[in-house]
Amino acid sequence: MTGKRNDYISWDEYFMGIAVLSSKRSKDPNTQVGACIVNDQKIIVGVGYNGFPIGCDDDKLPWDREGDWCDTKYPYVCHAELNAILNSHGNLHGATLYVALFPCNECAKAIIQSGIKRVVYLSDKYRDSDSSKASRRMFDDAGVRYEHFESDKEIVIKF
Ligand SMILES: Nc1ccn([C@H]2C[C@H](O)[C@@H](COP(=O)(O)O)O2)c(=O)n1
Numbered sequence: 001m002t003g004k005r006n007d008y009i010s011w012d013e014y015f016m017g018i019a020v021l022s023s024k025r026s027k028d029p030n031t032q033v034g035a036c037i038v039n040d041q042k043i044i045v046g047v048g049y050n051g052f053p054i055g056c057d058d059d060k061l062p063w064d065r066e067g068d069w070c071d072t073k074y075p076y077v078c079h080a081e082l083n084a085i086l087n088s089h090g091n092l093h094g095a096t097l098y099v100a101l102f103p104c105n106e107c108a109k110a111i112i113q114s115g116i117k118r119v120v121y122l123s124d125k126y127r128d129s130d131s132s133k134a135s136r137r138m139f140d141d142a143g144v145r146y147e148h149f150e151s152d153k154e155i156v157i158k159f
Pocket residue numbers: 028030031032033049050051065073077078079080081101102103104107
C-alpha cells in the first residue's frame with residue numbers, strides 16, 4: 001500500500017473529540033460538558049469541564065437540580081466554557097471554542113470578552129431557554145459565529 005491514509009479525522013472532529021473526552025471528567029450526574037479552545041494556529045490553548053471550584057469538595061456540595069437554590073448545584077458549578085477560558089494560556093483573540101453544549105448567557109459574556117470569535121457546539125438541548133436566547137442575541141451583536149457540529153464519524157476509545 002502506498003500513499004497516506006484518508007480516513008483520518010478532521011480538525012473539527014479532533015477538537016470536538018477533545019471537548020467530549022474532557023466532559024468525561026465531570027462529576028455532574030445529569031449533564032457532563034467539556035470545552036476546548038483552539039487558537040488560529042490550530043493549537044489548543046485551553047480545556048475545561050463543568051465542576052465545582054478548586055477547593056470546594058464535590059462530595060459535600062449538592063448535585064441536585066431542584067429545591068432551594070442554595071441546595072442545588074447551580075450556584076456553585078463552574079461551566080466548562082468558563083473553566084476552559086480560566087485555564088487558558090496565551091491570546092484568545094480570534095480563537096474557536098468547541099463545546100459539548102451550547103453556551104449559557106453567563107459563559108457567552110466571558111466568551112465574547114475573551115476575544116473568541118467562533119463557537120462550535122454539539123448539543124443544543126436548552127435551545128428554547130431564555131439563557132440560550134440571550135446568548136444568541138449577544139453572539140449576533142458581537143460578531144461571534146456559532147455553528148452546530150456535524151459529523152458522521154464514530155470515535156471509540158478503549159483502554
Ligand atoms: N453550556 C453549558 C451549560 C451547562 N453547563 C453545566 C452546568 C451544569 O453542571 C450542567 C447543566 O445541568 P442540568 O441543568 O442539565 O442538569 O452543565 C456547562 O458547563 N456549560
